[in-house]
Every structure is written in C-alpha cells, then in structure tokens.
Amino acid sequence: MPDRTGPDDTMDAGYPAVPGPTPAEREATLHEVARAFFPDATAMLPGSPGDHLLRVERPGETWCVRRWRPGTNLSRIGFVHAALRAAHAAELDAVPHVATVPAGFTGLTVAGDDRAVVSRDGAFFDAQSWVSGRPLARGLSFVNTGGEHPNVPAPVLRAAVVETATLLARLHGAMIPALDREDRPAMALGRLGNVVDQTWRAHQHRLGPAAPLDPLVRRWRTAGRRVMPLALDLVGERGPREGDGHDLVVAHGDLWPAHVMSDRQGRSRGVSGIIDWTDATASSPAIDIAQLVAHFGGWRADTVEEVLGAYVAVRPLSPTARRMLPAVAALDLVAEAGYLLILANQEEVQRDGRDLRDVREGAEMLIQSLEILASVLAHGEVRAPRGARPWVRWTPPA
Incomplete structure (x- = not known):
C-alpha cells in the first residue's frame, strides 16, 4: 500500500504538494511527451480530471501517458514495466502494455535502457495501453495535492470479487520473473507494520x-x-521475512474497485484487467488479497472463504500468508480509513456536499471492517458460516 505518512502540515497525508509549473504548463508537457511516444497520434484527451494522465488516440489503439508521482525513482518504474511485460509474456493481456519512444527521437531526455521512460522538468513519464472496460467503481471526483483521485471502497458483486481473485493469482504467478531484478522495491510485512x-x-x-x-x-x-498491538505483533516479530521461503509476489499494493476493469461479455460483464x-512491490500476496476483500465491499467471513478458494485454485498460498491475512487487512484499514477521515476534515471537501458524503461513506465502510477485524484478531478466528473451508479459520502463528 502507498505510504500515507506525511508531514503534519501537508494537505494530503502521503501526497506532498507539487511545486513548479502551472497547470497549463503541466498539460503542455504531457502533450509534448505524448508526441514523443506517438508521433502519429490523432487525438489527445485528459485521462481524468487530474493533471497526471493524458489519453492518446492513434490508429487502432488507445494509450495513456502518465506523469509519475513526485519522488518516484527510475528503478521502481523499471520494476513495474518488467512486471507488466512478464504478464504479457505469459499471454495475460489483463494489464497494460508498455510503450517505447521511437528510435531516433532526440527532443526529450529518454531515461532507462529500454526507451520506455521520458524525463522532463524533474519528472518521469511513461505510456501504457488503455485496458478495455470500465472500472468496477470510480474514485472521488476531486483531486488531491498530488494531482490524483483519492480512492474509496465500494460494494462490488461477489462474482466480480471472486473473478478478480482468480485474475490476481494468475498475475502473481506470471509476474514472478520481475522479482529477479536486484533493484526491486520490497515491502516485507514487518516493514509494513512499521510504516x-x-x-x-x-x-x-x-x-x-x-x-x-x-x-x-x-x-x-x-x-x-x-488492532494495532495485535497486528504489529503478528507481522513484526512473528511474521514472515522477504526471502525466508514464504510467498513472494509482485503485489499491486494499492488495489481498489477503481483499478479493476469490467468488460461486457455477451449478456454479462467480466473482469477484463x-x-x-x-x-507495485515485491511482497506477500496477503497484501493484495486483504485489500481485495476489505476495499471491495468489506470484511466478511464468507467473502474471505470464496476469495481464498478462488486464489488457491490457481496458485498455492502458504499457511503463513493465510494466517497473516487478518493482521495485514487491519493495518491497511487503519491507514486508509484515517486518510479518508483527514480528507473529510479539509475545507475544500467540506464545501462540496457530494464529496463530503462520498468520503465519509467510504471511511465508514472501512471502519466497519476494522471493527470486525478487531474481534477477529482478539478471538483468533474468522467466524465463518457452517461448512466453511478450513483456511477461513485463523490462529496466530507459533
């Protein structure tokens, strides 16, 4: 999950204000970068009400040019690109393709060995293909000081949640080659607890x-x-460490309904990407699984059962990762619910009744799950309905 910690005087915890160019200058830079990637572009449209995305149309294709978050280093972008390429090498088209700047282009600084990143005014840019479909739910209508839409949870049909779990398992398996990078970003669960x-x-x-x-x-x-003392104890002193034989995958790390695309398939809709x-970071699959349950309708024992069942039908999940799941979910909810409550107390959000309602409803959904997990962690088990599979039950690791 993103680091939501920030200076106390920062408007958005975790997203520092972006100094420098004006909005018009930032938009002009996005267009300039888009022309570097796609000299034959036929149209350029804002990718969202924020100023960090630009949708680019070219003959038969749609792409998205992104200004990466301030402070992002080149190695992280390279890791993300390696993971996306690994998925496509495994014939999984459920994630974006990565574009490269055509050979011979000299107008902007091209960073990296694969010509997939452009540097301009201290920021990094890349271009990824537009995944078909619509998000299961959208983020908030306003943008934070990082130029991004804060995400909120949403009630999602159980079938879509389970289908997403299956897709996550396939992607976790396909992206394993990206873990060979020496400069990979990593988030061991113990470090997650500290953050x-x-x-x-x-x-x-x-x-x-x-x-x-x-x-x-x-x-x-x-x-x-x-929850904090219990969860910190579990993921800290007694939790798994990266590279100690437990699960390690390319975790999405910030999974919300706005990130899962749904496309029509006949009379029904299916998850398309x-x-x-x-x-994305090298970490435990428990991070993505916990966010999938907690952000997509809330923590319920029967949802946990179905999600884990769908996941392990594709790839194995260690007993340790399963036991860590409630603690990881609780940590995520503490950070994300607090972040939304901070947004709800900002003047620009309070001025808009719809924004304030959406933020508070999102925070309440997360808090409800957090309260359930407080009981789960205290009593040592998920109270599943009769007939639940054994992996729903949870006991602290020895």
Missing part, C-alpha cells in the same frame, strides 16, 4: 481536534487501539 505504525501516530495527531465532535473518528481511534500498478 502503518508511523501513519497511525501521524493520523491520530491530525485527527485529534476532530475526535470529540466526530463519531467516525472516535470509532476509528477505538478500533485502531484494539487490473490497472495502475504504480505502487
């Missing part, structure tokens, strides 16, 4: 003045105080 612990403390400080007046903040703080791999 969320810092985020938890920062969020409490930011939300302290709102706590007496906001019941959602009080619920978040109460549930967080229950997963987009926005900018936070």
